[in-house]
Amino acid sequence: MREELYRLVRSYIDKCNRCGDCRAVCPVFAEEPVETAVARGKLLLAGRLLSGELAPTPKLMERLDKCLLCQRCTFNCAFHLRVDRVVVASRAAMVEAGALPLAKRAVFSLLDEHSGSMGLLCGAGALTAGIWGKRIPEDSGLRLRFPIGGPLDGERIVPRPAARPFRGSAPRLFEVVRPKGRVAFFTGCYINYLAPSIGRDVVSLLNRAGVSVFIPNDQGCCGTPMMASGDFTRALRRMRANLETLSTPEVDAVVVACATCGTTLRDFYPEMLAQLEPDLAERARRVAERTYDITELLTEVVPLPELPSLSKRVRVTYHDSCHLARGLGVRSQPRKLLQSIEGFDLVEMQGSDDCCGGAGAFGFTQRELSVRIGSKKIESIRRTDARLVISGCHGCNLQITEGLTRAKAHVRALHTAQLLEMAFRGDL
Amino acid sequence: MAQRSVLARELSALLGPERVLSDPLDLQCYLFDSGLPSLLRPQVPEVVVLPRTTEEVATVIRYAHDRRLPVTPRGAASGQAGGAVASPGAIMIDSSAMNRLLEVDPMNLQARAQAGIAYAALNRQLEPFDLFLPPDPSSGQACTLGGMVANNSSGPRSLKYGPTSHYVLGLEVVLPSGEVIVTGGERSRVAKSSSGLNLTQLFVGSGGTLGFITQVRLRLLYKPAARAAVLVAMENMDDGWRMVQEVWAAGVLPTAMEFEYPAPGTTSAAAEIRPAFHLPGAELVMIVEMEGNEAGVRQEMESVLEIARRLAQRVEWAEDAHGVHELWEMLDSVEGASSQVRPGARRIPGGEDIVVPLDRMGEALRRIRAITQKHGIGAVCFGHAAQGNIHTGLLIKTEDPREVAGAEAAMREIHLMALEMGGSLTGEHGIGTSRLEFVAAEHGPAYKVMAQIKRALDPDNIMNPGKVFSQEVLRAES
Numbered sequence: 072m073r074e075e076l077y078r079l080v081r082s083y084i085d086k087c088n089r090c091g092d093c094r095a096v097c098p099v100f101a102e103e104p105v106e107t108a109v110a111r112g113k114l115l116l117a118g119r120l121l122s123g124e125l126a127p128t129p130k131l132m133e134r135l136d137k138c139l140l141c142q143r144c145t146f147n148c149a150f151h152l153r154v155d156r157v158v159v160a161s162r163a164a165m166v167e168a169g170a171l172p173l174a175k176r177a178v179f180s181l182l183d184e185h186s187g188s189m190g191l192l193c194g195a196g197a198l199t200a201g202i203w204g205k206r207i208p209e210d211s212g213l214r215l216r217f218p219i220g221g222p223l224d225g226e227r228i229v230p231r232p233a234a235r236p237f238r239g240s241a242p243r244l245f246e247v248v249r250p251k252g253r254v255a256f257f258t259g260c261y262i263n264y265l266a267p268s269i270g271r272d273v274v275s276l277l278n279r280a281g282v283s284v285f286i287p288n289d290q291g292c293c294g295t296p297m298m299a300s301g302d303f304t305r306a307l308r309r310m311r312a313n314l315e316t317l318s319t320p321e322v323d324a325v326v327v328a329c330a331t332c333g334t335t336l337r338d339f340y341p342e343m344l345a346q347l348e349p350d351l352a353e354r355a356r357r358v359a360e361r362t363y364d365i366t367e368l369l370t371e372v373v374p375l376p377e378l379p380s381l382s383k384r385v386r387v388t389y390h391d392s393c394h395l396a397r398g399l400g401v402r403s404q405p406r407k408l409l410q411s412i413e414g415f416d417l418v419e420m421q422g423s424d425d426c427c428g429g430a431g432a433f434g435f436t437q438r439e440l441s442v443r444i445g446s447k448k449i450e451s452i453r454r455t456d457a458r459l460v461i462s463g464c465h466g467c468n469l470q471i472t473e474g475l476t477r478a479k480a481h482v483r484a485l486h487t488a489q490l491l492e493m494a495f496r497g498d499l
Numbered sequence: 500m501a502q503r504s505v506l507a508r509e510l511s512a513l514l515g516p517e518r519v520l521s522d523p524l525d526l527q528c529y530l531f532d533s534g535l536p537s538l539l540r541p542q543v544p545e546v547v548v549l550p551r552t553t554e555e556v557a558t559v560i561r562y563a564h565d566r567r568l569p570v571t572p573r574g575a576a577s578g579q580a581g582g583a584v585a586s587p588g589a590i591m592i593d594s595s596a597m598n599r600l601l602e603v604d605p606m607n608l609q610a611r612a613q614a615g616i617a618y619a620a621l622n623r624q625l626e627p628f629d630l631f632l633p634p635d636p637s638s639g640q641a642c643t644l645g646g647m648v649a650n651n652s653s654g655p656r657s658l659k660y661g662p663t664s665h666y667v668l669g670l671e672v673v674l675p676s677g678e679v680i681v682t683g684g685e686r687s688r689v690a691k692s693s694s695g696l697n698l699t700q701l702f703v704g705s706g707g708t709l710g711f712i713t714q715v716r717l718r719l720l721y722k723p724a725a726r727a728a729v730l731v732a733m734e735n736m737d738d739g740w741r742m743v744q745e746v747w748a749a750g751v752l753p754t755a756m757e758f759e760y761p762a763p764g765t766t767s768a769a770a771e772i773r774p775a776f777h778l779p780g781a782e783l784v785m786i787v788e789m790e791g792n793e794a795g796v797r798q799e800m801e802s803v804l805e806i807a808r809r810l811a812q813r814v815e816w817a818e819d820a821h822g823v824h825e826l827w828e829m830l831d832s833v834e835g836a837s838s839q840v841r842p843g844a845r846r847i848p849g850g851e852d853i854v855v856p857l858d859r860m861g862e863a864l865r866r867i868r869a870i871t872q873k874h875g876i877g878a879v880c881f882g883h884a885a886q887g888n889i890h891t892g893l894l895i896k897t898e899d900p901r902e903v904a905g906a907e908a909a910m911r912e913i914h915l916m917a918l919e920m921g922g923s924l925t926g927e928h929g930i931g932t933s934r935l936e937f938v939a940a941e942h943g944p945a946y947k948v949m950a951q952i953k954r955a956l957d958p959d960n961i962m963n964p965g966k967v968f969s970q971e972v973l974r975a976e977s
Contacts, residue, residue, distance in 0.1 A: 085845070086845065088533050088845070088846070088847070089531050089532065089533040089576075090533045090577055090638060090641065091533065091575045091576060091577040091638070091641035091642075092577075092638075092640045092641050093641075094575055094595075094617070094640075094641045095617055095619055095620070095640035095641055096640075104549065104593075104595035104596050104598070104615075105520065105525065105528075105547075105549065105595075106525070106528035106529055107524070107525055107528050111528070112528035115527065115528055116524070116527075116528065119527075125524075128524075130522065130524055131524060134524065134525075147640070149835065
């Protein structure tokens with residue numbers, strides 16, 4: 072496996088000319104100005120690990136863990152080197168050597184081989200939320216009640232788990248009269264287990280656009296949490312299962328409302344994971360070609376025929392999540408949607424595409440660093456005087472909500488689909 | 500030589516353990532800069548320290564001075580000549596954590612900053628004042644102010660604005676003894692002074708061999724209101740040099756006059772990236788940029804366009820920000836495509852910063868191509884047309900020892916050629932280690948005077964040994 076991973080990413084490692092431009096944009100380096108933090112150093116360490124020159128030690132893992140996979144270095148690099156791919160490949164080599172922590176293994180196994188238990192677990196979590204969590208003022212989550220230390224300290228904000236997952240036990244179809252098309256909605260874990268209401272918003276918006284929505288029940292986690300942590304065995308299994316589901320000829324497109332799922336389907340499946348499973352390459356390519364973020368679909372394919380106008384003006388700002396802006400190249404579409412609704416005042420924040428520091432597991436394993444990176448984003452949001460901060464990434468919204476709560480800022484983080492539906496319903 | 504563990508323990512006691520790196524895993528990320536010599540002969544520092552303040556730098560240097568340990572200053576290590584690569588056994592002082600803009604004085608057009616601030620970050624922070632630091636090294640995103648001063652760096656726009664030295668009014672320097680001095684007047688806020696020896700300019704371009712620069716007092720300019728650019732492609736590159744002369748003669752002082760002398764076939768490869776700028780058969784591509792007030796820029800552009808239309812086969816121009824940016828991108832795409840014309844080859848800077856007299860530019864470029872062909876490798880040349888400064892990127896397969904040997908031989912011949920032509924070894928990158936063997940030939944007896952100055956300030960040769968000054972010249976002057 073290690074040799075295979077090396078073959079997959081070697082060209083990125085070899086092409087690095089060590090110019091150091093990555094130092095200018097790396098959020099981790101801005102906090103910890105050491106060479107192991109930045110792409111130039113990571114490529115060197117990863118290359119030596121993958122070529123067998125370096126042993127897979129915990130110290131090495133510690134350094135490789137300090138990457139948000141935000142792709143800022145890639146987009147700033149003259150050669151557009153995919154440092155994120157190199158880092159996940161090197162983490163995979165570490166995991167192959169037995170470096171997957173128990174906690175991650177437990178979570179990934181729940182999302183993969185025991186996903187059937189997730190619904191029950193969430194239900195139990197929802198029932199007992201009053202015991203372990205405390206509602207936060209903005210009503211967008213729970214603050215953990217007990218300071219149990221480590222990555223789950225009492226400052227963490229977690230969404231209230233769904234009493235019932237969004238996806239049912241059978242496939243569901245939300246049809247419209249004379250549909251312009253039919254799409255499969257790839258919900259992702261966040262919507263399914265933690266925020267079914269956003270799922271309902273997505274369906275409603277698509278129906279408003281004249282699109283029938285099919286929700287396959289046998290879809291699952293996209294695999295990014297596993298892949299980002301180097302658990303390629305499970306990530307590949309997730310890819311295989313999801314490609315099987317999403318290759319159905321009964322839909323015209325696949326829609327996502329999660330920037331991370333979108334990047335996985337459109338980029339990591341065809342360009343990385345499927346390279347390790349060549350029999351899936353063609354299928355991955357075909358699914359990638361017809362995968363859209365909801366804001367892309369609603370601006371470029373099936374525009375909303377009618378748009379609401381707000382009864383009062385609402386000042387909003389938009390955060391470009393790494394996976395949406397750099398992963399999928401979606402920047403203008405959500406802004407266009409916001410600007411097309413009379414009443415929204417969209418104020419750009421400084422560094423709208425700076426990483427919020429969340430980055431999935433990074434926010435837990437590198438807690439203190441994640442908070443420091445996030446605090447800059449919070450400051451940028453506060454300077455806009457906006458009431459709402461919008462993004463297309465649930466993970467970012469969670470991180471931002473936590474930062475805003477800590478900063479006692481009365482700003483609420485919402486997903487774009489949530490905001491649009493609120494505008495339609497007159498809830499703003 | 501002190502043991503690494505002892506150094507790490509003692510320096511940790513002085514600075515705090517989080518400011519000292521001694522794990523081999525960390526140190527191997529400090530082996531290189533971005534040039535060929537460090538790729539071939541990486542040098543591991545004994546420890547890396549990350550001070551935040553002048554006092555912390557002084558503490559480390561006093562420690563090194565007392566034990567006669569070598570010290571290598573490091574900024575972003577974006578250089579190509581080995582100047583920031585560790586001297587054997589060195590304590591590396593990395594300025595990355597000294598990255599604050601300390602003061603802006605708009606009325607006096609000045610700022611003071613720590614040496615570790617990156618050039619681009621500095622200019623970003625100056626934006627609210629509408630001020631900027633003009634010398635624009637191509638590595639500006641990463642390179643640090645201290646590195647710019649130590650190498651007297653510059654970039655394309657130095658044609659009009661001049662190199663870093665023109666903007667350094669004063670320095671705070673930790674001397675090899677650990678003593679801290681301020682040059683240019685301890686409390687000075689003036690833009691000019693002829694008081695005493697010009698110590699500020701002594702440290703500019705000294706390559707970290709005379710002391711560690713901790714702070715810089717800078718002269719700034721207001722940002723220009725207008726910018727325009729003309730991009731030309733020539734089938735015969737001699738027309739390019741003619742154009743340079745005619746632009747001078749027309750009384751135009753452009754901000755930049757940059758050229759690309761690509762490997763054959765590069766322009767076709769570039770066309771795949773940017774089809775709109777297809778340049779079949781172009782031997783030279785050049786950009787001329789003007790900055791200033793709107794009327795002046797318009798007038799200068801018209802003069803340049805008139806010359807360009809007579810001499811060039813293809814002329815593109817723009818006077819809006821986006822259009823000018825696009826023209827620079829087109830020029831860059833030619834450079835970027837250069838590594839594609841030799842599949843499997845990497846572009847490595849080598850013999851990469853020579854300067855030749857303007858009237859011998861064409862000859863120099865043809866000779867560089869002949870030299871690289873002779874050694875079985877490729878090359879792309881680009882640089883500052885109106886300053887005679889040629890950057891050579893060698894296109895080599897680094898895993899092939901014959902090509903690596905060919906690259907080293909080519910580097911040597913390119914440097915010797917520059918000296919033979921009455922040129923200089925380096926226009927803006929500094930001597931470092933890669934040009935050390937030729938410095939004496941360039942400067943003659945003046946090199947001995949430089950060595951006497953070095954000896955006076957650093958009798959134990961602890962500051963960046965092996966850079967700028969050869970062992971021979973220091974021995975002769977001891």
